[in-house]
Amino acid sequence: MTFIKAALCLSIAAGLSACGEKVDKTVDRGFDSKDLSQLKAGIWVDPTGCDHWIIDDGVEGYLSQRLAPDGRPVCSGVAPPNTAVGPFKSGSSVEDPI
Numbered sequence: 001m002t003f004i005k006a007a008l009c010l011s012i013a014a015g016l017s018a019c020g021e022k023v024d025k026t027v028d029r030g031f032d033s034k035d036l037s038q039l040k041a042g043i044w045v046d047p048t049g050c051d052h053w054i055i056d057d058g059v060e061g062y063l064s065q066r067l068a069p070d071g072r073p074v075c076s077g078v079a080p081p082n083t084a085v086g087p088f089k090s091g092s093s094v095e096d097p098i
Contacts, residue, residue, distance in 0.1 A: 042086025043078055050075040054088045 043066065044054040050073040051066035066074040079085045 040087040042084055042088025043076075044084040044088075045079045045081050047081050048075075049077065049081055051078065054084055054086075056088050 039055045039057055039062075041053045041055050044052045044063065046052060053062075053064050053066055055062040068074055
């Protein structure tokens with residue numbers, strides 16, 4: 001019976017810990033904190049030929065699928081598969097050696 005009580009207390013504690021403070025995910029919290037809209041995005045083409053927005057600020061990276069207004073993936077053919085194009089490393093003062 002004590003095992004069941006311990007498991008119940010542990011699951012309640014885990015559930016309550018999920019009720020923490022909400023984090024604004026539109027803000028870069030790295031060394032040069034700023035709104036993500038101030039960073040420059042490029043396009044990474046996945047292995048299937050579809051586009052993804054990509055931002056690299058030197059410390060963190062951001063990636064999201066590029067979608068048409070109707071929700072379908074955009075596969076523009078802007079570059080060969082597995083290639084990134086555009087100014088995705090600019091907009092940050094942090095050097096990225098790669």
